[in-house]
Amino acid sequence: MAVMAMHAIALDVAITAGGLKDKVSDKSISTLTVTGTINAEDFYFISDNLRQLTSLDLSGARVVPCRLAALRFMRDTFGADELPAGSLAGLFLTHLVLPDSLKVIGEGALAGCGSLTAVVLPSALEQIGDYAFAGCNALGGIVMPATLLTVGRGAFMRCTALESFTVEPSARLTTLGDCALMDCSALRTVGLGAALTTIGERAFAGTALSDLDLSACRNLSRIGDWAMVMTPVETAVMPNGLTHLGDGTFLYDTRLAYVNLGNKLADVNDYLLAGTVLDGSLVLPTVSTVGNYAFYNVSTLSSVQLPETLTFMGDRAMAGMTSLRSLESKAASVPGLGLEVWAGVNQSTVPLKVPMSARVRYQAADQWQEFLFQDYGVPGDVNGDGEVTVADINTLIDIIMNYGEGFDEDTMMRADVNMDGEVNVADINAVIAIVLS
Numbered sequence: 001m002a003v004m005a006m007h008a009i010a011l012d013v014a015i016t017a018g019g020l021k022d023k024v025s026d027k028s029i030s031t032l033t034v035t036g037t038i039n040a041e042d043f044y045f046i047s048d049n050l051r052q053l054t055s056l057d058l059s060g061a062r063v064v065p066c067r068l069a070a071l072r073f074m075r076d077t078f079g080a081d082e083l084p085a086g087s088l089a090g091l092f093l094t095h096l097v098l099p100d101s102l103k104v105i106g107e108g109a110l111a112g113c114g115s116l117t118a119v120v121l122p123s124a125l126e127q128i129g130d131y132a133f134a135g136c137n138a139l140g141g142i143v144m145p146a147t148l149l150t151v152g153r154g155a156f157m158r159c160t161a162l163e164s165f166t167v168e169p170s171a172r173l174t175t176l177g178d179c180a181l182m183d184c185s186a187l188r189t190v191g192l193g194a195a196l197t198t199i200g201e202r203a204f205a206g207t208a209l210s211d212l213d214l215s216a217c218r219n220l221s222r223i224g225d226w227a228m229v230m231t232p233v234e235t236a237v238m239p240n241g242l243t244h245l246g247d248g249t250f251l252y253d254t255r256l257a258y259v260n261l262g263n264k265l266a267d268v269n270d271y272l273l274a275g276t277v278l279d280g281s282l283v284l285p286t287v288s289t290v291g292n293y294a295f296y297n298v299s300t301l302s303s304v305q306l307p308e309t310l311t312f313m314g315d316r317a318m319a320g321m322t323s324l325r326s327l328e329s330k331a332a333s334v335p336g337l338g339l340e341v342w343a344g345v346n347q348s349t350v351p352l353k354v355p356m357s358a359r360v361r362y363q364a365a366d367q368w369q370e371f372l373f374q375d376y377g378v379p380g381d382v383n384g385d386g387e388v389t390v391a392d393i394n395t396l397i398d399i400i401m402n403y404g405e406g407f408d409e410d411t412m413m414r415a416d417v418n419m420d421g422e423v424n425v426a427d428i429n430a431v432i433a434i435v436l437s
Contacts, residue, residue, distance in 0.1 A: 017064045021045045033057040038099075039066035040078040043087035054115070055095045056088075062101055073107065083109045085129070094138075098122050105132045107152070114138060121145055128155045130177070137161055146171045153177040153200065159184050166191035169216065176203055178224060183207075192217055199223045201246065205230055210255070212236045222246075225269075228253055238262040247271055247291070257300075261285055268294045270314065281305070290317045292338065299323055305330070312336045319343035327371065328353040332421060334365045347371045357419040380434040382414050388434050396428050 010031040013023040020034065020042035027049045034042075038061045046053065063083070068076045073085040083098065085106035093113050097120040098105075107129040110116065116136045123145050130152035133139065137160040144167040155177060156162060162184045167173050171193040178200035181187055187207040192199075196217045201224035204212075212228065214220060215237045225246035228236070233250065235258045242262045250256050252275035259278060261268075263285045270291035281303035284290070292314035295301070299322045308330040315338035318324070324345055329335065332355050352371035354362045362368045380388040383395045399407055399415050400423060407415075415423045417430040 015042070017066065018042060021049075024050070028052050031055040033060075035060035037062050037064045039064050040068060040072070040084040040087065041066055043084050044068075044072060047087055047089065047091065051091070054092055056093055057097045058099045059097045059120070061099045063099055078106075079104070081124070082106055085109060086111070088113065094118070096120070098125075100124065103127065105129055107131060108134065111135055123147065126150075128152055130154055131157065133159060135159070144168075144171065144173065148173050150175040151177055151180050154179040154182065156180060156184060157182045160186060162187055164189040167193045169193055171195060174198065174219075176200060178202060179205070181207060192220075194218045196220050197222070199227055201225045201227065202229065203227050207231050210234050214242075215239050223249060225249070226251065234258070236260070238265075240264060245269060245272060248274070250276055252276070267291065270294060271296070273298060284310075288312070290314060292317065293319070296320055302326070304328070306335070308332065310335045312338075313341050314338040315340065316343055317341050318345065321345050324350050326351050326353070329362070330355065332358050334358060334361050334368060337365075337367050341367055342370075355421070356413045356416055357421045359419075380417050380431045382411065382417070382431065384411065384414060388431065390435065392431050393428055393435075396423070396431060399423055400425070400428075 009029055011029045012033040015023055015036045017037040017039040018041045030052055032053055063081050065080050066078050078084045081101050082104040083102060083106050086108045088110050089108050090112040092115045094115050095118050100122050101124055102122040103124055104127045108131045110133050111131050112135045114137050117138045124147055125145050126147055126149045128151045131154045134154050134157040139159050140161045141164055146168045149172055157179050163186050165181060172195050173193050174195055175198045179202045181204055182202050183206040185208060194216060197219050204227055209231050210233060212233050217239050218241060220239050220242055222244040223246060226248045227246060228249055229251045231253055232255045233253045234255045237260045240262045241264060243264050243266050247269045248271035250273050251271050256276040257279045265285045265287055267287050268290040270293060272294045274293050274296040276298055277300045278298050279300050282301055283305045284307050286307045286309040288309050288311050290313040293316050295318045296316055297320035299320055301321055302323050302325045304327050306329040310331045312335055318341055322344060327350055347370040350371055352373055363373060378388060380392060382392040396415055404412055415427060417427040
């Protein structure tokens with residue numbers, strides 16, 4: 001009787017595509033191994049009829065093209081080497097081995113398989129479709145093959161037991177879709193490889209990531225809106241090739257104390273770092289704009305340096321930065337400002353350092369004029385000794401002869417005596433005129 005019971009729950013079959021229904025008479029089986037060819041018709045037979053199946057081994061099967069008589073998930077045609085859309089969704093599978101030759105896991109193919117603890121992905125896999133594993137909340141870990149190219153929207157959304165998501169450093173993965181790992185509340189480790197170019201919106205929102213280092217993703221150029229919102233990220237390092245960080249990428253990540261934005265970011269977008277606890281000093285890369293509320297309520301930053309490329313800062317971009325003790329703008333043209341950029345900041349006590357040639361314009365500009373402007377001393381006092389003498393002419397000659405190398409920034413600012421943005425013979429003549437007068 002025990003032997004008969006074992007035969008009743010486990011079945012090995014060799015089939016020709018479309019023939020699985022003829023090989024399975026007992027629909028209460030819990031273990032199934034399939035070899036031969038298999039198609040969408042066979043997968044939907046499993047989904048519709050084998051509701052007690054817990055283990056499925058398809059390693060010896062090959063998926064072939066199929067056209068169904070009726071639509072399934074708005075499709076009736078399915079290609080070779082593809083796990084059809086929704087084909088195993090909602091089953092009580094705990095263990096799954098996919099066909100070795102499989103290249104595509106279709107949309108929602110395994111969504112809602114809440115008991116699935118182990119899945120063996122094929123070494124030929126290239127694409128994981130939208131919501132393919134969404135809600136597989138018993139899945140603790142999964143190894144991505146090096147052949148994988150794209151991970152679709154919400155592919156692993158709400159896989160609440162998933163602790164790591166990694167690919168080999170040499171892997172081909174280029175795209176991590178919108179919400180791909182959203183609400184994977186146990187996720188602490190990600191490794192995405194050097195080929196990655198795009199991370200979608202909300203990709204890591206609601207995860208447990210604390211240390212996000214993407215510096216090895218050398219080709220990564222774009223991260224979508226709200227990508228890390230509601231995460232406990234403490235440090236974040238972006239690759240130098242990154243050009244776009246979406247709106248609110250780190251919005252109210254209340255543990256984020258350090259971030260490196262790389263050196264090619266085009267803009268600081270709206271709400272990018274609002275509500276974070278960035279500490280110490282921040283040097284912005286060569287961005288052209290700082291968006292609305294970009295650093296809103298970052299009350300822990302003490303020093304900010306704005307780049308020479310900056311042209312505009314949006315509404316309340318730095319409002320609530322109550323610990324700000326120094327601000328520097330390297331922009332020779334005074335950047336335009338939105339509404340109440342520094343609301344809540346005691347600007348009159350915060351020194352503002354700007355290019356000497358632009359100082360008068362900053363002092364006349366709305367909102368900028370409220371800062372405490374740095375005093376560069378007596379005009380013509382290049383060496384900073386409090387006097388204008390022949391020694392200052394000698395310092396200027398040294399600066400010009402050495403192309404400014406070896407001199408600090410303050411000295412170079414004082415060296416531009418005529419405030420034309422350059423240090424040259426004209427500044428020597430200006431010092432001579434001061435000495436003679």
